[in-house]
């Protein structure tokens with residue numbers, strides 16, 4: 424990784440900057456995750472390059488500043504850096520590539536290509552930072568976004584510009600579900616951020632889950648668990664910034680992030696290492712403001728939309744841990760994946776009754792809502808009677824909804840299940856749901 428790729432020429436501005444005499448500072452310490460640099464008046468967010476003259480340069484970003492100098496976090500490896508190593512300011516924040524040339528590409532946490540498809544064909548470079556859309560200027564969410572997953576399109580309908588959380592323990596099918604959405608959504612652009620994944624999983628996800636067809640309509644940003652915390656955090660923001668650039672051009676984007684929990688963990692490392700106090704379960708207060716800031720950048724703006732799908736790891740299936748709690752309060756709905764369903768081979772393992780989309784009622788017709796409610800009622804009745812059914816104590820005829828659920832369990836399951844390669848449209852899913860509800864209603868006189 425070289426710092427040179429961060430320094431793209433940008434016309435006259437850059438020519439003027441290049442002609443100016445450059446101030447050289449020095450590294451005064453490199454302790455723990457960070458380093459301090461004296462002699463530069465760089466601002467927070469600016470990229471500095473560190474390294475001896477003629478040697479490889481490491482990019483670091485300014486995260487704090489005081490009278491004695493600036494505190495930086497590395498965007499690459501710090502091996503070889505000593506007190507006294509020269510540091511040069513670039514005068515620039517991290518720049519992010521944009522444009523249609525990014526499709527099918529896999530980028531690192533700074534927007535540099537890591538696949539073997541050669542240099543990026545970027546149409547432009549934009550600063551990483553971007554304003555959150557003004558609350559009053561955001562268009563209201565009123566159009567559904569097809570995700571191509573039957574159970575999600577009907578029972579937790581997502582709107583364009585909505586932000587959903589996918590809450591699940593490990594190995595319950597989050598990545599597989601994301602890849603189904605990447606292939607099945609009707610968005611013009613898919614941006615996928617893989618943050619803090621194991622390196623081995625990245626290729627598996629790209630080649631097996633996403634496949635060439637999914638990748639062709641996606642832009643993937645990857646930062647694996649072994650990379651510096653700041654790189655992992657940056658990957659989340661770079662992916663968001665790329666999604667925003669397409670939204671600013673009026674397009675509908677689906678932004679998927681796997682996982683939001685690992686983004687929070689990266690911020691925890693950064694916060695603690697610059698001296699913030701640990702609060703809830705070791706997460707410093709900045710974690711929660713960074714999360715809120717990141718999630719608020721998705722959504723609608725004056726034009727276009729970024730529909731955000733964020734996976735949230737619920738460790739030990741504890742749905743009340745602080746990051747899951749914070750995410751749930753910020754997001755506009757949550758999909759819960761259930762380990763009990765996954766172990767029985769029921770995929771996608773969505774617990775439909777435990778999942779909710781807060782904008783579903785704004786993006787569905789009354790007829791659609793009625794059919795979705797009818798299926799939920801039947802499923803809820805069965806769940807309430809499950810104990811009785813398990814011990815064989817349920818008396819047929821006690822509740823027509825339970826009878827319908829039992830009689831048509833196979834049809835209900837067939838509707839809720841979906842193979843990885845099965846492509847469906849939202850319209851097709853609604854049609855199939857109304858057929859299913861007619862079948863259920865015919866037995867018990869439900870509708």
Ligand SMILES: Nc1ncnc2c1ncn2[C@@H]1O[C@H](COP(=O)(O)OP(=O)(O)OP(=O)(O)O)[C@@H](O)[C@H]1O
Nearest residue numbers: 592593594595596597598599600770771841842843
């Ligand atoms: N739609 C599906 N059809 C069949 N099998 C599936 C489906 N979705 C998931 N699986 C199975 O579940 C396993 C785990 O899925 P996946 O890797 O998506 O989980 P995860 O929640 O992302 O795991 P991790 O927490 O390790 O990232 C897969 O190896 C696959 O066998």
Ligand SMILES: [Mg+2]
Nearest residue numbers: 597598599681
């Ligand atoms: Mg996964």
